[in-house]
Amino acid sequence: MTNIFADFLSSLSLINLGLAFSGVLAGIIIGALPGLSATMAVAILVPFTFALEPSSGLIVLGAIYTGAIFGGSWSAILINTPGTPSAVATTFDGYPMAKNGNGDLAMSISCMSSFIGGLVGVICLALFAPPLASVSLKFGPTEYFWLAILGLTLISTLAEGDNIKSLIGACIGLLMSMIGVAVVGGDIRMTWNISFLNSGIEIVSAMIGLFCIPVILDLTSMKGKHLSDSETPKNLRLKESFLIVFKKKFEAVRGALIGTFIGILPGAGGSIASIVSYGEAKRASKNKDNFGKGEPEGLIASETANNATVGGGFIPTLCLGIPGTPPDAVILGALLVQGIRTGDTLFTQQSSIVYTFIFGLFLATIIMLPLGLLMGRYAYKSIIKIPKEVLIPIIIFLTIIGSYSIQNNILNVYFMFFFGLVGWILNRAGFKASPIVLGLVLGQIAEQGFVQAYIIGNAQDNILANYFARPISIILVIFILMGLFLPALKKIYNRRKNAQTN
Amino acid sequence: MKLKSHFKRLLAVLSLLILSLSGANAGVTNIIPFGPGGESDVTARMQQPYYKSIYNDDIVVQYKPGGGGSVGWSSLNSEKGDGSVIMGVNLPHIIMQPIAKGEKAGYKTEDVNVFSFFHYTPDAILVEASSPYQSLKDLLDYAKQNPGKLTFSGSGTYSANHLLIISLNKKAKVKTTYVPFKGTGAAVQALLGKQVLAEAGYSTVAAKQGKKVRMLAVASEERLPAFPNVPTFKELGYNIVSGAYRGYALPKSASKATVKEWSDRIMKINSDPAFIKQMEDNAFVVVNIGHKDVKKFMKQQQKANKAIAKELGLIK
Numbered sequence: 001m002t003n004i005f006a007d008f009l010s011s012l013s014l015i016n017l018g019l020a021f022s023g024v025l026a027g028i029i030i031g032a033l034p035g036l037s038a039t040m041a042v043a044i045l046v047p048f049t050f051a052l053e054p055s056s057g058l059i060v061l062g063a064i065y066t067g068a069i070f071g072g073s074w075s076a077i078l079i080n081t082p083g084t085p086s087a088v089a090t091t092f093d094g095y096p097m098a099k100n101g102n103g104d105l106a107m108s109i110s111c112m113s114s115f116i117g118g119l120v121g122v123i124c125l126a127l128f129a130p131p132l133a134s135v136s137l138k139f140g141p142t143e144y145f146w147l148a149i150l151g152l153t154l155i156s157t158l159a160e161g162d163n164i165k166s167l168i169g170a171c172i173g174l175l176m177s178m179i180g181v182a183v184v185g186g187d188i189r190m191t192w193n194i195s196f197l198n199s200g201i202e203i204v205s206a207m208i209g210l211f212c213i214p215v216i217l218d219l220t221s222m223k224g225k226h227l228s229d230s231e232t233p234k235n236l237r238l239k240e241s242f243l244i245v246f247k248k249k250f251e252a253v254r255g256a257l258i259g260t261f262i263g264i265l266p267g268a269g270g271s272i273a274s275i276v277s278y279g280e281a282k283r284a285s286k287n288k289d290n291f292g293k294g295e296p297e298g299l300i301a302s303e304t305a306n307n308a309t310v311g312g313g314f315i316p317t318l319c320l321g322i323p324g325t326p327p328d329a330v331i332l333g334a335l336l337v338q339g340i341r342t343g344d345t346l347f348t349q350q351s352s353i354v355y356t357f358i359f360g361l362f363l364a365t366i367i368m369l370p371l372g373l374l375m376g377r378y379a380y381k382s383i384i385k386i387p388k389e390v391l392i393p394i395i396i397f398l399t400i401i402g403s404y405s406i407q408n409n410i411l412n413v414y415f416m417f418f419f420g421l422v423g424w425i426l427n428r429a430g431f432k433a434s435p436i437v438l439g440l441v442l443g444q445i446a447e448q449g450f451v452q453a454y455i456i457g458n459a460q461d462n463i464l465a466n467y468f469a470r471p472i473s474i475i476l477v478i479f480i481l482m483g484l485f486l487p488a489l490k491k492i493y494n495r496r497k498n499a500q501t502n
Numbered sequence: 503m504k505l506k507s508h509f510k511r512l513l514a515v516l517s518l519l520i521l522s523l524s525g526a527n528a529g530v531t532n533i534i535p536f537g538p539g540g541e542s543d544v545t546a547r548m549q550q551p552y553y554k555s556i557y558n559d560d561i562v563v564q565y566k567p568g569g570g571g572s573v574g575w576s577s578l579n580s581e582k583g584d585g586s587v588i589m590g591v592n593l594p595h596i597i598m599q600p601i602a603k604g605e606k607a608g609y610k611t612e613d614v615n616v617f618s619f620f621h622y623t624p625d626a627i628l629v630e631a632s633s634p635y636q637s638l639k640d641l642l643d644y645a646k647q648n649p650g651k652l653t654f655s656g657s658g659t660y661s662a663n664h665l666l667i668i669s670l671n672k673k674a675k676v677k678t679t680y681v682p683f684k685g686t687g688a689a690v691q692a693l694l695g696k697q698v699l700a701e702a703g704y705s706t707v708a709a710k711q712g713k714k715v716r717m718l719a720v721a722s723e724e725r726l727p728a729f730p731n732v733p734t735f736k737e738l739g740y741n742i743v744s745g746a747y748r749g750y751a752l753p754k755s756a757s758k759a760t761v762k763e764w765s766d767r768i769m770k771i772n773s774d775p776a777f778i779k780q781m782e783d784n785a786f787v788v789v790n791i792g793h794k795d796v797k798k799f800m801k802q803q804q805k806a807n808k809a810i811a812k813e814l815g816l817i818k
Contacts (some may be wrong), residue, residue, distance in 0.1 A: 043538040043565065047550065137695035141681075181569065181603070183684045186659030188606050195576050195608025198569035266691055267684070320694060321710045322687045329539030329687070336710075336784065337547045343712050408533075408566050409573065452681050456697060459653045459679040 006352075008359050016059050016356075019052075020364045023060040024371055027067020032379065034075050034208050035402015037084045038068035039326040046334045054338045055353050059360030061334065062310075065327050066364045069270060069307050070114040070372055077106045077299075078227070078383045079395060081212035085204060086270025086306035088437055089278040091211060092158065093291065093298035098227050100294050103384070107376035108241035109296050110303045111369060113252060116245070117304035118365035120256035121263065121311025125318075126358045130347065132312075133319035136264045141456065142467055144267070145449030146476035148442040151272055153483040154279030155435050158292075166435040169426070173439020176201050177447070184451040196411045203440060205403040205416040210433040212399050213420025216392055226391060227384055238373070244296050251281060251297055252304050259305030263312020266322045270306040271441055277305030283483070311361065318342055318354060529560030532750070533581070533589040535574025537567040540686075541623060541706065541786075542590045542748055548780055552771045569608070570658065571595050575751075576608030578615070583755030588764060591616050593747040594662055597800075597807045602660045602816055615756065616800065617765045619749030619791040620772050621781060623704040624722035625666040625742075626732075627654075628715045630693055633700075638719040638738055641700060645676040652678040655692040656702040657685055662746040663702040665810050666721060672813065673740045690715075704745065705729070709785035721745055727782050747803075749791070765793035 010016075023045075030041040041064050049057030072084035077094035090110065097106040124132065139147075155170045156163055179190045180200030191197035219226055245252060255277040262273035281301035282291045291298045313324030321342040323329035335342060346354055383391065403416035423433050457466030467473065534542050546563050553561045566574040574589060575596060581587045596614050599607040627638060635641045645652040656663030659682045667680045681698055683689040686707065693701040694714060701707065701715075705726055708717040717732045721744045725734060735742040750768060752761055769792050771777055781788050791799050811817045 039538070046538070046547070047563070050547075050551070137691065140692065140695055140697035182659070184659065184682045186602060186682075188603055191606060193606060195569065195572060195606060198572055198603070198606065198608070199567070202568070266687060316691075320691070320714075322691050322694075323539065326537070326539075329537070331539075333539035333544045333547065336544050339780070339783075341710070341712065343710065343714065345712060407568055407573065408564060409568070409577075448684060452683065452692075455679060455681050456653055459651050461651075 008355070010055070010352075010356055012359075012363070016056055016360060017363070019056055019060045020063045020360055021367055021371070023063025024067040024364050024367050025375075027064035027069075028071035028074075028368075028372060028375060030064070031068030031071025032074040032083050033398055033402060034079075034081045034083055034212060035204060035399065035404075035406060037204060037326075037406075038065050038072070038086070039330060040405065041065070041068045042327045042330045046330060049334060050337065054340060055356040055360070057334070057338070058331070058353070058357040059364070061331050062314075062357060062361040063364035063367075065331070066118055066307070066310050066361065066368060068327075069310055070111065070118075070303075070368055072306070073110040073114065073303055074107065074376065074379055077103060077110060078380065079212065080215045081399075082207060084270070085207060085441075086274055086309065087302070088207070088271050088434065089274040089302035090299060090306075092278060092302070092434065093293075093295050094302075096292065096294035097296070097299065101227070102294065103227050104377065104380050105237045105241055105244075105296070106299060107380050108237060108373055109245055109299055111372035111376055112241060112245045113255070113300045113303035114307040114372065115365060115369045116252045117256040117259055117307035118310060118368065119362075120253065120304070121260045121308035122358065122362045122365055123311070124260045124308075125311040125314050125361070126355075129315045129319050132260075132264050132315050136266065136316050136320070136324075138472055139265050140470070141449045141452035142470055143449075143472045143476065144265075144445055145453055145467075146473050146480065147265070147268065147272075148446035148449060150476055150480050150483070151275060151279075151438065151442045152446070153480050154275060155438055156487075157279045157282050157483065158275070158434060158438070162430055165429075165431050169431045169433075169435035170439040172426075172431075173436040173441075174443040175439075176206070176436070177440045177443025183448050184455070196409075200444070201440060202406060202412055202415065203437075204406050205412040206419045206440060207433075207437055208399050208403050209416040209419030209421075210423035210436060212395065213417065214424040214427045214433070216395055216399075217420075217424050219388060219392055225384075226388060245300060248297055248300050251285075252300050254284075255281065255301040255304035256308040259308025260312035262305070263309030263324055264315045266316050266324050267445065269313075269325050270309040272445075273309045273312075274302040274306040275438060277301045279483075307365075314361070318346055529562050530585070531564055531587045532561045533564050533566050533574060533587065535566050535568075535571040535590060538565055541704075541746070542592065544784075545621060545748060545781070545786060546590065548777065549768075549771050552774055552777050553767070556770060557767065570599065572599055572603075572608050575614055578609070578751060579613060579753050579755070581753045583753040583757070583760070585752070585756060585760040585764060588750045588752055591749050591751045593619070593622075593749075593803055594660075594665060594807050595746075597804050598660045598665075598811070601807070601811045611800075611804065613754070614751050615754045615761075616749055616751045616796050617761045617793045618768045618796060619747045619789055619799065620768050621786045621788050622745045622747040623706050623786055624720050624726070624745040625662055626703055626705045626708060626720045627666075627670075627718045628693065628701045628703055628707055628711075629699070629718060630696060631714050631716055633716065635700070635718070636716075638733075638735075641718060642674050642676055644699075645674075645678050649677040650679055652676070652700065653698040654678060654680050654700050654702040655683055655689040655698040656680055657689050658682055660814070660816075662744060663689070663704075665807070666742065666744055667702050668810055668813055669742050669744065670735075670740065673742065705785040705787070708732075709783070722787055726785055726787065728785050744806075745787075747789070749796075761793050765796075768792075 030036045072087035073090045075083040076087040076090035080095040258277040259273040316322045316324045317328040403412045457463035
C-alpha cells in the first residue's frame with residue numbers, strides 16, 4: 001500500500017504534472033480537428049516520449065489520448081463532424097443543441113460527461129483490471145458477431161424520422177464494409193481493380209465526407225449564420241450544465257460503465273461504445289422523442305461512454321498485451337520499445353510503472369475538466385464569431401488535411417469528397433449519415449465474427465451450438481430480440497388497452 | 503477588432519499545426535506500409551536511436567497503411583530515389599500478394615527494389631498455458647485421430663501464419679482447421695480465451711505473453727536464445743523454416759551507390775550487440791541479408807512460396 005502511495009506521489013512530480021497538462025492540451029486540439037484522430041496524435045508523439053522516463057512518457061501518451069477523445073466532441077457539436085470516430089454519437093444531439101443556440105451548454109456538458117466517463121474508466125482500470133481482462137477473453141468470434149448485430153438493431157432506435165430509410169442506409173453501409181480483401185478467405189471484393197480499395201473503405205475519411213461536406217454545402221447555399229448565438233452572455237452556463245449532468249448522474253454512470261465494458265473488448269472501440277450507450281439511453285429515457293433534436297441526455301450518454309473506453313481499453317492492453325483500441329496498439333508498441341513487458345507480470349514485477357501510469361491517467365482526466373471548459377468556451381466563441389466566408393474555407397482546409405494525413409495518401413482526399421457528394425445527395429433524399437457509418441463500422445466486425453464462428457463451429461461439428469449455446473451469446477441474443485420486438489409488442493398492447501377502454 | 507484577433511489566433515494555431523506537420527520531414531524518411539504498433543513499426547523504432555548515434559541523423563517513421571502493405575508498395579517507385587526515403591518490406595507479403603491477387607495487388611514482386619532484410623519473426627505453434635497438449639506430437643496426434651477438429655487461430659489469409667499451417671498439414675499428413683483473424687492481437691485473444699485449441703503465430707507472441715502460453719515448436723533454423731527449451735520444427739522432423747521477414751526497399755530510381763550505402767547502414771545497426779540483445783529479448787531473429795545476398799534470398803523464397811501457392815490452388 002505504501003508503495004502505491006509512493007507511485008502516486010511520483011506521478012505528481014512537477015514535470016509529470018506539466019507533461020499531463022500539455023498532453024491534454026495537445027490532445028484536445030488534435031482531437032477537435034476532424035481527421036486528426038487520437039491514434040495519430042499518439043503515434044506522432046511516441047518518438048518524443050523515448051527521451052523521457054518510461055513512466056513520464058506513458059503519462060504524456062495517456063494524457064494526449066484522453067484529451068483527443070474528449071476533443072472529438074467539439075467538432076461533433078460545432079460542425080456536425082466527429083473529430084475522432086468515437087464521437088459519432090455525439091453529433092446526434094450535440095449538433096442540434098448548437099443549432100438551437102445551446103452550443104455553449106453542449107460544450108460544457110460534453111466536458112463534464114467526458115470527465116465522468118474518464119474517471120469511471122480509470123477507476124475500473126486501477127481496481128478491477130485483472131478480473132475484467134479475463135471477461136474480455138470470454139468474448140469469442142460468436143460474441144463479437146452478436147455484439148455487432150446488437151449495434152445494428154440500435155439503428156431503429158437511433159433513426160430520426162424514416163425507419164425504412166435508416167435501414168436502407170445501414171444496408172449501404174454494410175455493403176461498403178465488404179469492399180476490399182476479406183480477412184477470412186482473402187477474396188477481393190468490389191474493388192473495381194483499384195488497388196487502393198484492397199484495404200477496404202477507410203472509415204475516417206468516409207466519415208468526414210459523409211458528415212462534414214453536407215454541412216459545408218448547406219452552409220454555403222443558405223443565408224444566415226452557421227450557429228445562432230445563445231442569449232446568455234459568456235458565463236459558460238456552468239451552473240446550468242452542472243445541474244443537468246447532476247440530474248442525470250445515474251444515466252452518466254450507466255454510459256460510463258457501458259463505455260468501460262466495451263472498451264475492454266479489443267477491436268470494438270469508442271465508436272461502438274458511444275453508439276451502444278446512446279441507444280440504451282434512448283431506450284430507457286422518458287424523453288425518447290427529444291433524442292436527436294438536441295437532448296442533453298443523448299450527449300451525456302455518448303460522451304461518458306467514449307471517454308470511459310480510454311481506461312477500459314488499457315485493461316486488455318496492460319493485462320493481456322492485446323490492444324483494446326487503435327491508440328492502445330501504438331502505446332503497446334512504445335512499451336515494447338522501452339523494454340516494458342505487458343501481461344501478468346506487469347502488475348506484479350513492474351507495478352510502479354503501471355500505477356504511476358494509472359495515476360497519470362487519473363490526473364489527466366482531472367486536468368481535462370477545467371481546461372476543457374475554458375478552451376471549449378473559447379472554441380465556441382470563435383466558431384460563432386468567425387464570419388461564414390472565413391469559417392467555410394477553414395473547415396474545408398481541415399477536412400483535406402485530416403483525410404490526407406490518415407494514411408499520407410491523396411486518394412483518401414478524393415474519397416472524402418466522393419463520400420461528401422454521395423452523403424449530400426442522400427441527405428437531400430432523407431437518408432442520414434449515421435446509419436451508413438454504423439453499417440460500415442459494424443459490418444466488418446459482424447462479418448468476421450460470423451465467419452470465424454462458422455469455421456470453429458464446423459470444426460467442432462456443432463455450428464448451431466457455437467452461435468446460440470454460449471452463455472454471453474444468449475444474453476446478447478435476448479437483448480437483440482428485446483430491442484427488435486419490444487416496441488412492436490408495446491404498441492400492440494397499448495392498442496388493445498385503448499380498444500378496451502374505448 | 504475582436505473578430506480580427508480571433509481570426510489571427512486561429513491562423514496562428516493553424517500555421518503552428520502545419521509547421522509541426524512539415525517539421526516531421528527533417529532527416530530521412532522510413533515509410534512503414536502498415537499502421538503504428540505492429541512488428542514493422544516496433545523494430546523500426548528500435549533502430550532509430552542506433553541510427554542517430556552512428557550517423558547523427560534522424561530516421562523519421564511515417565505510416566502509409568492499407569491493403570496489407572500493398573498501398574505502400576505500389577507507390578514505392580514514385581518516391582524520390584536519392585536515398586532520402588526508404589520503405590519497409592515484408593515477406594511473404596511482397597511475394598504472396600501478387601500471386602494471390604494478380605494485377606489487383608497493384609504492384610509486382612520485381613517492382614519492389616529490396617536492398618536488405620534485417621530480421622525475421624519465426625512462425626511458431628503455441629497453446630494456452632492450461633492446455634493438455636505438452637508437445638507438437640501431442641497436438642498432431644489429436645489431429646490425426648480427429649481430422650479437421652484441431653483449430654488454429656492466426657493472423658490473416660495467405661499470411662506467414664496461414665502458410666505455416668498449410669506446410670504442416672502437408673508434412674505431417676494431417677487435416678486441421680485454420681481460423682484467420684484480423685491481426686496478431688485478435689489471434690492471441692482467441693487463443694487465451696480458448697476459442698481455438700492452438701495458435702499459428704510468431705515467436706514474438708511467446709515473448710510477449712510469457713507464462714500464459716506455451717510455445718510447442720518454432721520454425722527457425724536454430725533454437726531461439728530467449729527460448730532454449732522450445733524445439734525447432736527441423737529437430738522434430740518437419741523441414742519448415744518460415745516466418746515473416748522484414749527489411750527495406752528503395753525506389754527503383756536509386757543508384758547502385760545509394761543501395762549499397764543504405765544496405766551498409768542497416769547492416770551496421772544489425773551488428774551492434776545492444777541492438778541484437780534488444781531484438782533477441784523480444785524473440786526477433788536478427789538476419790544479415792545485405793544488398794549482395796538479397797536477390798538470391800528472394801529467389802529461394804519465391805520458389806518456396808510458389809510451391810505453397812500451388813498447394814493452395816492459387817497457381818497451376
